[in-house]
Amino acid sequence: MLEIKNLHVNVEDQEILKGLNLKVNKGEVHSIMGPNGSGKSTLAQVLAGRDSYKITEGEIIFEGKDLLKLSPEDRACEGIFMAFQYPVEIPGVANTYLLREALNSIRKYHGEEPLKHIEFAKFAKEKMKVMDMEDNLLKRAVNEGFSGGEKKRNEIFQMQILEPKLAILDETDSGLDIDALKIVADGVNALGSPERAFVIITHYQRILDYIVPDFVHVLVDGKIVKSGGKELALELEKKGYGWIEEEKTAANS
Amino acid sequence: MSITLSEKDNGYKEGFAGFEKTAPGSNLAWLKSMRQEAITKFLELGFPTQQNEDWRFTNVAPIARSSFDILVNGHDKVSASHLTPYQFEGEDVCELVFINSRYSKELSTLSKLPEGVIVKNLAEAIDSQEDILKENLAKYAEFKDEAFTALNTAFMEDGGFIYIPKGTIVEKPIHLLFISTKGENPSITNPRNLIIVEDNCQANIIEHYVSLEDNVYLSNVVTEMVVGENSSVGHYLIELESKKAFNISTLRIQQARSSNIRSHSVLLGGSLVRNNIHPVLAGEGCNSLINGLYMSTHRQHMDNYMKVEHVSPHCDSRQLYNGVLDGRSRGVFHGRIIVHEDAQKTDAKQTNRNLLLSDHAQVDTKPQLEIYADDVKCTHGATIGQIDENALFYLRSRGISKEASRDIILNAFTNETLKSMTLDSVKNYCTDLIADWFKQRELAQKN
Numbered sequence: 001m002l003e004i005k006n007l008h009v010n011v012e013d014q015e016i017l018k019g020l021n022l023k024v025n026k027g028e029v030h031s032i033m034g035p036n037g038s039g040k041s042t043l044a045q046v047l048a049g050r051d052s053y054k055i056t057e058g059e060i061i062f063e064g065k066d067l068l069k070l071s072p073e074d075r076a077c078e079g080i081f082m083a084f085q086y087p088v089e090i091p092g093v094a095n096t097y098l099l100r101e102a103l104n105s106i107r108k109y110h111g112e113e114p115l116k117h118i119e120f121a122k123f124a125k126e127k128m129k130v131m132d133m134e135d136n137l138l139k140r141a142v143n144e145g146f147s148g149g150e151k152k153r154n155e156i157f158q159m160q161i162l163e164p165k166l167a168i169l170d171e172t173d174s175g176l177d178i179d180a181l182k183i184v185a186d187g188v189n190a191l192g193s194p195e196r197a198f199v200i201i202t203h204y205q206r207i208l209d210y211i212v213p214d215f216v217h218v219l220v221d222g223k224i225v226k227s228g229g230k231e232l233a234l235e236l237e238k239k240g241y242g243w244i245e246e247e248k249t250a251a252n253s
Numbered sequence: 254m255s256i257t258l259s260e261k262d263n264g265y266k267e268g269f270a271g272f273e274k275t276a277p278g279s280n281l282a283w284l285k286s287m288r289q290e291a292i293t294k295f296l297e298l299g300f301p302t303q304q305n306e307d308w309r310f311t312n313v314a315p316i317a318r319s320s321f322d323i324l325v326n327g328h329d330k331v332s333a334s335h336l337t338p339y340q341f342e343g344e345d346v347c348e349l350v351f352i353n354s355r356y357s358k359e360l361s362t363l364s365k366l367p368e369g370v371i372v373k374n375l376a377e378a379i380d381s382q383e384d385i386l387k388e389n390l391a392k393y394a395e396f397k398d399e400a401f402t403a404l405n406t407a408f409m410e411d412g413g414f415i416y417i418p419k420g421t422i423v424e425k426p427i428h429l430l431f432i433s434t435k436g437e438n439p440s441i442t443n444p445r446n447l448i449i450v451e452d453n454c455q456a457n458i459i460e461h462y463v464s465l466e467d468n469v470y471l472s473n474v475v476t477e478m479v480v481g482e483n484s485s486v487g488h489y490l491i492e493l494e495s496k497k498a499f500n501i502s503t504l505r506i507q508q509a510r511s512s513n514i515r516s517h518s519v520l521l522g523g524s525l526v527r528n529n530i531h532p533v534l535a536g537e538g539c540n541s542l543i544n545g546l547y548m549s550t551h552r553q554h555m556d557n558y559m560k561v562e563h564v565s566p567h568c569d570s571r572q573l574y575n576g577v578l579d580g581r582s583r584g585v586f587h588g589r590i591i592v593h594e595d596a597q598k599t600d601a602k603q604t605n606r607n608l609l610l611s612d613h614a615q616v617d618t619k620p621q622l623e624i625y626a627d628d629v630k631c632t633h634g635a636t637i638g639q640i641d642e643n644a645l646f647y648l649r650s651r652g653i654s655k656e657a658s659r660d661i662i663l664n665a666f667t668n669e670t671l672k673s674m675t676l677d678s679v680k681n682y683c684t685d686l687i688a689d690w691f692k693q694r695e696l697a698q699k700n
């Protein structure tokens with residue numbers, strides 16, 4: 001489904017990703033862990049199409065297409081969804097308006113008829129139950145005045161509505177209390193399907209108790225330095241990132 | 254014979270001498286002396302310069318340099334079909350139409366209003382409602398420091414006159430539509446509106462300035478609106494002057510106890526625009542909502558000068574002005590809040606937000622709080638910025654096209670100032686104007 005080959009990315013002339021490789025197949029759940037500043041969000045933003053990041057080398061193939069040639073909106077239409085680490089507030093734009101526009105824009109891309117107001121309302125209502133969201137969150141302006149937890153939950157709610165093929169969650173679990181964390185995990189698991197893949201970017205292994213990854217990758221200084229199964233996450237939790245970094249320096253010397 | 258006004262060769266003085274002989278109400282001593290006092294003041298003050306702190310950001314030299322005719326005709330150029338684009342769909346209004354600031358009986362629609370309500374043109378009211386005029390006219394819009402108000406007072410001829418007696422609810426909006434036509438030379442009009450709303454009333458009034466042609470003229474407007482106790486009034490100012498016109502407009506509102514006003518300004522036209530809004534919250538427990546939207550492009554200059562005066566205790570005022578600036582246009586928001594000594598428990602809030610769509614557009618925003626009471630809450634905030642790239646990316650990442658995302662953000666910004674409008678027909682009208690503005694912009698960019 002997704003193949004990232006030798007990806008090099010610069011921000012303001014500084015190299016952040018330094019030859020990253022990653023392959024994600026349908027039905028898989030990947031977790032990317034790494035210390036602050038290692039480039040996790042950079043990877044997520046690059047996948048979503050943020051143009052302030054400069055790709056200097058490498059390629060990204062998504063469902064056989066050259067992803068880097070697509071605009072952010074076309075990537076979304078092709079089935080990529082990125083849950084922002086810091087969701088953006090958009091004053092004056094109702095949450096429900098954004099979602100209906102987005103969904104209908106994606107439907108249009110696939111040659112489908114737009115959903116009518118009532119159809120959309122019904123669909124949204126079902127999804128809100130999963131996310132245990134208050135009705136008024138739909139009417140409120142996108143993320144405006146939302147608490148940290150509400151913002152994160154709203155991201156997953158959007159994912160539920162848009163039903164992407166590949167979802168990249170950028171630290172959606174950070175800053176959540178355990179109840180909110182469970183709701184977020186339920187929201188992700190509810191979408192789980194053999195046709196879909198997830199990349200769960202996280203700083204803590206805690207969420208992986210609820211969303212079981214098939215693979216865990218450790219991102220340090222712009223490169224994946226270690227990959228393994230779920231047990232790698234537990235090991236990281238116990239020993240910290242320092243252990244990997246030491247191992248890496250040892251290997252280099 | 255037409256009268257020409259200019260700063261050259263004593264033009265204003267001589268023009269006035271000719272004007273005052275035939276002006277409406279020239280037979281009334283009180284009016285005559287008011288006009289004379291006003292012209293004297295105007296000649297003494299002259300047009301303001303940028304040395305004057307209130308005009309720091311706005312240079313009216315293009316007005317001072319011009320010479321203007323007082324147009325006496327133009328009525329033959331306007332027919333009912335010209336009005337349609339400026340009417341509000343689905344709204345049954347009472348409509349006074351003015352052509353070059355002179356009343357057109359043929360084009361006006363004076364539909365039935367509740368008993369005792371008087372809606373007519375000022376020139377006629379000078380004869381028939383002399384007492385009310387004598388008591389109120391120029392009693393609120395002071396001209397001792399205001400050259401443009403002095404000029405208007407000296408040369409006023411016509412405009413809207415609205416009188417709403419105690420306890421009357423006027424459901425129908427009252428629409429004052431001012432249409433400019435082209436004369437041989439640049440022209441001047443001095444529309445003068447007087448709106449008297451007594452206690453316990455409700456009304457909505459729309460002032461609307463439009464042009465049929467792309468000519469140079471000066472609309473120098475003064476509106477006095479006196480709002481009685483417990484009354485609730487919505488006032489709308491829609492400014493769509495020609496791209497070459499000057500529009501100087503002063504709205505002076507006097508609020509009695511527990512009254513509630515909502516002032517909405519939408520400025521789109523004109524080359525040089527000055528929008529003065531001056532409510533005085535004179536009685537206890539008043540509420541003022543003062544909202545506006547200015548959208549400028551090319552070399553338009555739009556100056557909003559707010560003077561919100563809290564005189565009595567327990568009054569709330571809320572100002573929200575949003576500006577969208579494109580091309581080489583320039584915007585000004587000068588927001589004064591004056592809290593007088595007795596106005597304890599004042600709650601005043603002011604917000605001015607600006608969105609710059611071009612690198613060459615510019616805006617000056619200046620809050621000015623003058624607080625003489627000690628137990629008050631006054632806040633102000635201003636922002637100037639481009640379209641939020643983060644918001645744009647966020648929307649696009651959800652599958653919405655770049656153009657649509659842009660539109661969503663822009664519409665949210667402009668709607669912010671419209672959403673408090675209670676007249677849906679006017680709100681829709683303004684929404685269409687804004688959509689049109691963006692469409693024009695898009696077309697211009699394609700070419």
Ligand SMILES: Nc1ncnc2c1ncn2[C@@H]1O[C@H](COP(=O)(O)OP(=O)(O)O)[C@@H](O)[C@H]1O
Pocket residue numbers: 011012016034035036037038039040041042043052
């Ligand atoms: N927009 C940006 N401008 C400047 N530096 C950035 C920007 N985005 C990321 N960086 C830098 O890139 C590095 C990686 O950041 P990021 O991808 O956010 O890491 P992570 O998500 O793993 O904490 C950091 O050193 C950060 O300072």
Ligand SMILES: [Mg+2]
Pocket residue numbers: 040041042085170171
């Ligand atoms: Mg991050």
